[in-house]
Amino acid sequence: MSHQIVPQKSYLLVFLCLIGLTLLTTGVAFLNLGPLNTPVALVIAFTKMFLVIYFFMHVRQSSGLVRVTLVAAFFWFALLIAFTMSDYHTRSWTPAPDSWSTTAPATHP
Amino acid sequence: MSDVDLHSENTGLAHQFENLEQQQESDTLGIWLFLVTEIMFFGGVFAAYAIYRWLYFAAFEGGSHILDIRLGAANTIVLLGSSLTMALSVRSAQTGNRRALVFFLIATMILGGVFLGVKAYEYNQKFVEHIVPSLDWAPEGEVLARLAPGGLQHAQLYFFFYFAMTGLHAIHMVIGMGLLLWLVLRARKGGFTPHYFAPVEVVGLYWHFVDIVWIFLFPLLYLIGGRY
Numbered sequence: 001m002s003h004q005i006v007p008q009k010s011y012l013l014v015f016l017c018l019i020g021l022t023l024l025t026t027g028v029a030f031l032n033l034g035p036l037n038t039p040v041a042l043v044i045a046f047t048k049m050f051l052v053i054y055f056f057m058h059v060r061q062s063s064g065l066v067r068v069t070l071v072a073a074f075f076w077f078a079l080l081i082a083f084t085m086s087d088y089h090t091r092s093w094t095p096a097p098d099s100w101s102t103t104a105p106a107t108h109p
Numbered sequence: 110m111s112d113v114d115l116h117s118e119n120t121g122l123a124h125q126f127e128n129l130e131q132q133q134e135s136d137t138l139g140i141w142l143f144l145v146t147e148i149m150f151f152g153g154v155f156a157a158y159a160i161y162r163w164l165y166f167a168a169f170e171g172g173s174h175i176l177d178i179r180l181g182a183a184n185t186i187v188l189l190g191s192s193l194t195m196a197l198s199v200r201s202a203q204t205g206n207r208r209a210l211v212f213f214l215i216a217t218m219i220l221g222g223v224f225l226g227v228k229a230y231e232y233n234q235k236f237v238e239h240i241v242p243s244l245d246w247a248p249e250g251e252v253l254a255r256l257a258p259g260g261l262q263h264a265q266l267y268f269f270f271y272f273a274m275t276g277l278h279a280i281h282m283v284i285g286m287g288l289l290l291w292l293v294l295r296a297r298k299g300g301f302t303p304h305y306f307a308p309v310e311v312v313g314l315y316w317h318f319v320d321i322v323w324i325f326l327f328p329l330l331y332l333i334g335g336r337y
Contacts, residue, residue, distance in 0.1 A: 005203045015193040019186055025328055026182045032337035041328035048324045056196045057317045058310075063134060066141050073145040077152045084156050088163065 004061065014055045021048050121305025129304060136307040140314045151322055154277065158270050158329065165266065168259025172267030174334035175240065175255055177231065181331035184227045185323065191220035192320045199313045202296075202306035210296045210309070217316065218289045221282055228279055235268070242268045274326055281319045288312045 025044040033040060054060050059067060126132040162169045194216040201209035239247040240256075242265045248256050256264040292312055295301065301309055 005200060008197065008200065011193060011196045011200070015189060018189045018192075022182060022185050022189065022327075025332065026178065029178065029328075029332040029334070030336050037335075038328075038333060041332050045325050045328050049321050052192060052317050052321055052324070056192055057314055062137060065134070066137055069138065069141050069145060073148045077148055080149075080152050080156050081159060085159060085163070088160055 006055075010055065014051050018048055018051055021051075121302070121307075133307065133310075136311060137314075140311045144314065144318050147318060151277070154270075154274055155325070155329075158274065161263075161266055161270065162329075162333075165259060165263035168256070168263030169267045170333055170335045171256045171259045172240075172264050172271065173330060173332070174336065175238070175252055176271070176331050176334070177234070178331050178334070178336070180227055180231055181327055184224050185327045187220050187224050187227070188320050188323050191217045191224070192317055194220060195313045195316045198292075199306070199309050202301050202309040203303055205303040207296060207299060207301075210301065211293055214289055214293045214296060214309075218286055218293070221286050221289070225279060225282055225286075228275065232272075235272075240264075240268055242266075242272065271330055274330065278319065278322050278326060281322070285312070285316050285319055288315070 021044050025041055028040055028044075029037070031037075053070070059070065122129055122132055126135065194213045198210055198213035198217060201207075201213055235241050236245055238252050239245050239249065240252060246265055248261070248264075289312065292309055295308070
């Protein structure tokens with residue numbers, strides 16, 4: 001995890017990149033990119049996350065086991081978002097039959 | 110140098126490990142597994158946010174516009190700065206520089222404190238503007254005009270998400286500050302050496318994770334306000 005010691009300069013450089021990306025994403029929020037505003041903000045956020053994970057969290061030097069663990073986490077998170085959103089997006093495609101209507105009278109005795 | 114020597118020289122090697130390398134690998138894997146559970150924990154909230162933002166986008170846009178984007182950006186930079194000092198803390202532990210280690214750990218705590226201070230000011234602003242869901246929900250004037258188009262009930266939902274997500278994040282910060290204090294006290298007594306600094310590394314990984322959560326909260330809460 002920490003066999004080589006990373007020079008201070010490298011950490012400073014990563015930090016400056018992170019600051020630059022923060023200013024960029026803030027600036028872009030004031031531009032009208034139509035439907036692209038959120039994707040651009042997310043791409044910048046993912047880039048920042050990568051910089052923090054890869055350099056600050058030493059994944060650059062870490063073992064394959066740690067990397068697989070990390071990839072597994074993102075895979076499960078992607079599943080969570082993908083299946084949830086695919087459910088909500090497709091609900092309106094097939095309207096519920098009339099017989100399921102909540103206004104139907106109760107049949108309990 | 111045999112493993113037996115390592116154990117007897119008080120290098121911080123616990124008896125269940127063969128050598129320092131194996132111990133470090135176990136420590137790192139352990140904290141990463143914890144962070145995986147944290148990703149799923151925050152992931153649930155992010156997924157809920159994704160659904161309701163999709164359903165009530167106009168309300169979320171109006172709510173986001175009310176937040177102070179300058180404070181959000183400034184706080185992001187403060188938190189990234191604390192990640193830098195945290196990374197430098199770990200580096201100081203690696204090089205065995207005790208003074209630098211204590212200095213950077215305290216700097217990390219101070220930056221974390223600044224972040225929480227700004228957050229507290231922002232929370233207070235929400236009370237001033239009466240946009241705290243359930244507790245003090247009575248938007249008026251300009252704020253009301255901003256929120257009305259998306260529907261006030263749905264705007265309230267946005268602020269539920271705002272407080273839940275930033276609150277959850279702030280609780281993690283407070284826990285991190287407590288861990289940093291413990292590290293400072295231990296580091297001052299010379300508790301860490303270039304051979305043994307796992308607690309610094311582990312707390313560092315946790316701190317960087319909390320920083321990453323904010324990296325996503327900032328655009329999702331502050332930057333979707335349609336300010337153009």
